[in-house]
Amino acid sequence: MGEPGDPERYLRMLGERALLEAEDSGPFSGPLDRAAAALVAVGALSEQLAGSVVADYGLACALRGRRRAWAWPRGAGAVVPVPFAPARVLPGPIALTVQGWEMTVRWVRFGDDQTELAVSGRRAAGRPRRSRTPSTGPPPSLQVADDRGTSATCHFSGGHGDGDFSGTFATATPLSADTAWLDVSGQRVELPVASTPRAEVRVEPLPARPAGLGYLWHELAVSDSRFHRPGGETSAALDALVAVGAVDADDPEVKALVQVGAALQGGTGARINAPPGLPEPWAAFLGQGSPAASGADGVTGVASAGVVAGPVDGAYVGIDAIEAQPHGFSVEVVVSPGTALRARFEGVSGRAIEWWAKDDLGVLRLGHVGDSGGSRGKMRGTVEFTPGLDAEARMLHIMPTGRTERAVVSVVLPWADAPSAAQDP
Amino acid sequence: MSSGPWWHGLAPAEVTVECSGAAHSVRWEHGRLCALAHPDVEGEQALSALAGDRPACLELLGLWSRHEEDPRVLVAASRGPGDPLVAWTGPPSRWVGFAPLQGAPASRARARVRSLARTGPRLVAPGPPQRRTAEEPDPLVDLANLAGPLFDYLAGAVAAVWAERLLAGDDRVPPHAAALDTALFGRVLMAVRAWTGDPALEVTVETAGVGDPPSISREDDRVVAVLPFSWLSRVWARGLAVVLGHFVLAISEDAAGVLRLDAAGSLGTRTVITIDVGAAAAG
Numbered sequence: 001m002g003e004p005g006d007p008e009r010y011l012r013m014l015g016e017r018a019l020l021e022a023e024d025s026g027p028f029s030g031p032l033d034r035a036a037a038a039l040v041a042v043g044a045l046s047e048q049l050a051g052s053v054v055a056d057y058g059l060a061c062a063l064r065g066r067r068r069a070w071a072w073p074r075g076a077g078a079v080v081p082v083p084f085a086p087a088r089v090l091p092g093p094i095a096l097t098v099q100g101w102e103m104t105v106r107w108v109r110f111g112d113d114q115t116e117l118a119v120s121g122r123r124a125a126g127r128p129r130r131s132r133t134p135s136t137g138p139p140p141s142l143q144v145a146d147d148r149g150t151s152a153t154c155h156f157s158g159g160h161g162d163g164d165f166s167g168t169f170a171t172a173t174p175l176s177a178d179t180a181w182l183d184v185s186g187q188r189v190e191l192p193v194a195s196t197p198r199a200e201v202r203v204e205p206l207p208a209r210p211a212g213l214g215y216l217w218h219e220l221a222v223s224d225s226r227f228h229r230p231g232g233e234t235s236a237a238l239d240a241l242v243a244v245g246a247v248d249a250d251d252p253e254v255k256a257l258v259q260v261g262a263a264l265q266g267g268t269g270a271r272i273n274a275p276p277g278l279p280e281p282w283a284a285f286l287g288q289g290s291p292a293a294s295g296a297d298g299v300t301g302v303a304s305a306g307v308v309a310g311p312v313d314g315a316y317v318g319i320d321a322i323e324a325q326p327h328g329f330s331v332e333v334v335v336s337p338g339t340a341l342r343a344r345f346e347g348v349s350g351r352a353i354e355w356w357a358k359d360d361l362g363v364l365r366l367g368h369v370g371d372s373g374g375s376r377g378k379m380r381g382t383v384e385f386t387p388g389l390d391a392e393a394r395m396l397h398i399m400p401t402g403r404t405e406r407a408v409v410s411v412v413l414p415w416a417d418a419p420s421a422a423q424d425p
Numbered sequence: 426m427s428s429g430p431w432w433h434g435l436a437p438a439e440v441t442v443e444c445s446g447a448a449h450s451v452r453w454e455h456g457r458l459c460a461l462a463h464p465d466v467e468g469e470q471a472l473s474a475l476a477g478d479r480p481a482c483l484e485l486l487g488l489w490s491r492h493e494e495d496p497r498v499l500v501a502a503s504r505g506p507g508d509p510l511v512a513w514t515g516p517p518s519r520w521v522g523f524a525p526l527q528g529a530p531a532s533r534a535r536a537r538v539r540s541l542a543r544t545g546p547r548l549v550a551p552g553p554p555q556r557r558t559a560e561e562p563d564p565l566v567d568l569a570n571l572a573g574p575l576f577d578y579l580a581g582a583v584a585a586v587w588a589e590r591l592l593a594g595d596d597r598v599p600p601h602a603a604a605l606d607t608a609l610f611g612r613v614l615m616a617v618r619a620w621t622g623d624p625a626l627e628v629t630v631e632t633a634g635v636g637d638p639p640s641i642s643r644e645d646d647r648v649v650a651v652l653p654f655s656w657l658s659r660v661w662a663r664g665l666a667v668v669l670g671h672f673v674l675a676i677s678e679d680a681a682g683v684l685r686l687d688a689a690g691s692l693g694t695r696t697v698i699t700i701d702v703g704a705a706a707a708g
Contacts, residue, residue, distance in 0.1 A: 009603035016611045020504060056500040063501055063569050065511040 007044035007244045008053065011036055014240070015057035019064070031236035032057055033348060034219070038237035041215040041350040041403070042246040050348045079337035079376045081316050084308060087111045087334065088177040089321040090191055091302035091414075092118075098185045099140045100124050101165075105184075107302045108191070109320055109332060110177035111380070115144070116170045117154060117184075118323070123163040139165050143186075146179035157371075198412035199305045199319070203312055205405045209279065212246035213253055217279060218403050220261050221354035221366060252277055260286065281356055285364045298326045298388015301415040303396075308334075309409055313402025315340040315353060319409045322396060328386035330370065331357070331398055338379030342369055354401040355383045359393040389413070429678035431585040431658040432456040434702035438573045444481040451482055453578050458489045488564055492579060494586045496601050499608035499657075501565050502580035504615040505666065510569055510576070581662025584608070588655035592635060605654055606632050612657060613650050616666035617641070621648070639674040643692045668698055 015032050036050040087109050094105035103121035121139060138160045145151035152175065158167010175182070182189045209217075219237050238254065241247040247254060256275040260282065274286035303322040310316035318334035335341040340353050355367035365385040372381030389396070394416035398409040437454040449462040460482035463469050470487075473479040479487075492498055503510055569576050587605055590598050598605070610630040617628045627647035632654055633639055641650045652674065660666055660673050667673065671688035674695075678684050686698040 006603055009606060012603050012607035013610065015500075016607050016614075020508065020611055020614060056497050059563055059565060060501050063510045063566075064508070 005244055007039045007240075008049060010240060010243045011039060011045065011050065011053050014236075015053060015060075019057060019060050034223075034236040035240035036348040037350040038212075038215055038219070038240045038246075039244065040348050041218075042211040042241060042244075044244045044246060047349055054348060079339055081311055081314055081336045081340075082377060083310075083316050084318060084334065084336060084378065085112055086306040086308045086318055087320045089302075089304035089306060089332070091304055091321070094189050096184055096187055096189070097124060098142060098187070101139050103139070105189075106323060107304070107321055108182070111174060111320075111334070113174055114170050114172065115152070115154075115175040116168045117142070117144070118168050120164075120166040122165070140185075142169050142184055144169075144171060144175065145183040146175040147181055148176045148179060150175050151183075198414075199307045200410045201307050201309045201407060203309060203405055203407045206401070206403075207280075212241045213251070213257070213279075214403060215350060216241065216247065216254075216257055217282060218350070218354060220257065220264070221356075221401075222352040253279070281364060285356075285366060288362070288364060298328065299324050299391045299393075299415060300326060301413070303411055303414050305398075305409060305411045307409055309400065309407035312353070312400055312407045313405055314351060315400075315402065317353065317400040317407055317409075319398055319400075319411070322398075322411060322413075324389045324413075324415075326388050328384060328388050330385070331355070331367070331383045332380070333383055333400075334378060334380045335400075336378040338374045338376050341372055341374075341379045341381050351402065354406075355385075356399040356401055356406075357385050358397045358399070359389060360395040360397075361390055361393050363387075363390070363393075391415075428659060428676070429682075430456055431581060431588075431662060432578070433678065433682070434663055434684065434700075435578065435581075436574075438575050438578065440485075440572045440575060442481045442485060449482050451485055453575055456582065458486055458575075460486055488567060489579065492565065492568060493582050495565075495583060496587065496604040496608070497565060498568070498576075498580050498583045499604070501569055502576055504611045505619065505661070507615050507619055512570060577662070581658050584654070584662055585658035588653075588658050591654050606630075609652065609654055609657055612661050612666070613652060616661065617648055617650060617672065620667045620670075620672045639687070641672055641674060641689050641692060648692065665700075668700075671696060671698060673698075 011032070014035055018030070018032055033054055036045070036054050039045040040047045040050045089110075090108045092104065092106045092108075094108075096103040096105065100123060101121050102124050103119050106118040106120060109116045109118075119139075138156050141156065142154040143151065144154050150173070152171035152173050154169035154171050156165070156167055156169055158165060160167070179191065181191055216238055238247065238249075238258070242249045256278055259275050260278070274283060278286060301324050303324075305319040305321060308316055308318045314337075316336045320332040320334065323330050323332070333341070335353065339349070340351050342352065355369070356364065357367060358364045365387075367383040367385040370382040370384045372379050374380055394413055396411050396413060398411065400407045400409070432455065437452060439450050439452045442449050442451050444462065447462070449460065452459050452461055460466060460480075463480065463482050466483060466486065469480065470483055473483060568579060587598070587601070589595075591605075609632055613630045614628045618624050618626050629644075629647055629649045631649065631651045633651045635653070637651065637653070639650075639652045639656065641648060641652075643649070656675070659676050663676075665673050665676065665684075665686065668686060668688065671686070671690050673686045673688045675687040676684050677687075682701060682703040684700040684702055686700065688696055688698050690696050
């Protein structure tokens with residue numbers, strides 16, 4: 001009946017073998033999902049049909065008591081991207097002492113649905129303890145109020161241990177973005193007058209690429225497997241595209257892609273000898289050698305951006321702030337639809353965003369999504385980049401990248417004495 | 426010799442349903458599902474439509490009939506003895522959502538259908554209302570959780586429907602050709618591996634065209650089986666894929682109910698096994 005090269009038949013056979021040969025894809029997206037997304041990306045299958053096949057085999061797995069890749073529910077439908085206003089971000093540091101905890105508020109973000117305080121701290125020295133063992137508990141929740149009379153409880157989310165912590169306190173309801181002060185558990189904190197963020201935004205098309213190879217590079221950039229499960233996902237996509245004739249397995253670029261994929265396992269900090277013939281930005285990324293700030297000597301500071309770019313291949317991207325640390329920097333982002341933020345949540349659409357960043361010293365970085373939360377409609381998250389920013393860097397170009405276009409958000413780094421002339425990334 | 430009905434020789438099966446405050450039996454026999462306590466199904470369906478409260482037995486019959494042609498049943502259902510399903514009482518992470526609302530008659534009936542466990546006929550009261558999500562649950566979960574072999578029987582019925590359509594050249598077949606091929610592949614794979622005792626054996630399955638003879642042979646390090654899609658309903662669904670150490674390629678049947686099994690004793694050899702199951706009763 002079905003033709004051997006038929007994409008649907010290929011996908012179903014992949015699902016059948018995975019089901020019967022007891023491959024447990026675990027909580028992250030599995031080979032079937034990734035093969036399906038690849039086939040959709042090159043137009044070999046409709047998103048609806050591919051999604052149905054994945055959902056049917058997901059049900060079959062569940063009926064056998066097996067885990068399956070997390071996915072949105074069957075029939076959940078497409079999500080419409082919704083434009084949103086940029087958040088106001090006030091850089092810290094703001095020092096507080098709350099219930100025996102010394103806290104440093106690194107930044108405060110006033111979003112349209114919640115207010116977040118990024119805080120690090122430790123248990124104050126000399127605080128009496130009931131136990132001789134070090135405290136491993138989290139810091140207490142904070143009660144935060146604005147000058148409009150709105151008050152909210154902020155619960156901690158993040159890491160803690162041995163008396164230290166670092167994370168965010170978030171309100172369930174937003175506080176006023178225009179408030180002149182915050183009352184944090186009884187301590188009034190005058191907020192600095194926010195300077196206007198110096199950021200420029202543009203959206204530009206990407207050079208046309210062959211659909212199959214273009215998708216494989218895209219998946220390599222967004223795949224969680226770089227960090228959690230080496231090998232499987234790009235291999236599944238590559239096998240699927242070869243099977244339906246969308247990619248030639250003997251193409252030198254395919255071999256280069258496999259080589260790069262293997263080298264990237266374990267994170268974006270890896271440096272390899274770039275194979276010849278790589279497309280951009282991979283050639284630049286892999287060909288730059290070890291950046292100057294490759295260790296833990298990057299600059300520290302917070303830069304607010306407060307811009308929304310897009311749509312970029314159907315997604316709106318908010319860049320709220322950049323927080324630089326010695327070992328790297330993170331970018332606080334908001335994305336609508338939320339499914340575009342995380343590759344493993346986006347189903348089979350293949351529309352997850354790649355996160356590239358380049359400073360004005362020419363160092364190009366590939367980011368990955370760390371913490372994230374929200375809904376299918378809109379998610380916020382932290383995109384993490386290494387290495388840290390050199391103290392000489394004056395501008396950072398953050399480039400949320402889709403498959404056909406990208407945004408370039410150019411942010412002047414406020415700790416630099418003066419911005420250099422804006423340069424294209 | 427004829428082929429006879431696909432279900433001939435299969436044992437009846439029953440589930441108990443909490444329906445209208447009593448324990449009712451729903452029975453599968455002769456290829457049909459019957460609500461024994463509801464002799465006038467059509468009349469009761471009309472009445473229940475007016476009243477807005479469909480008896481759980483009829484809810485189950487309706488659910489069954491809506492999936493008798495559904496190829497998705499073949500994806501969800503077992504591929505054979507080596508592929509057991511488990512009772513799934515949830516909450517399933519992606520299909521949850523089944524959440525009977527208090528006072529919603531149809532949902533209550535559905536909850537009772539869902540409560541039938543695979544572990545055997547028993548009466549289970551619907552649980553407390555669950556969190557309701559916007560997503561409609563997959564009704565196949567309710568059918569897969571039916572006690573005993575009922576879901577396997579439904580898979581046989583689905584396979585029989587599509588086998589007939591294939592034979593007739595029905596234009597509904599091409600859009601589902603890949604799904605049907607795969608359904609055949611998975612079941613042949615499991616049967617051949619069980620037959621050879623090699624759980625890692627590579628098996629290639631070719632769907633035979635109408636009139637093509639079935640065959641099974643070894644080619645290099647793999648087994649190649651050429652079987653018609655009707656093998657699923659005629660052979661596999663009746664539990665006759667492997668009989669007395671033979672892999673059954675086809676079955677024919679005479680009017681007295683003697684099944685003639687065209688079987689391979691080993692790769693490359695053929696034999697005939699006969700089984701007397703008695704004449705088929707009227708379906």
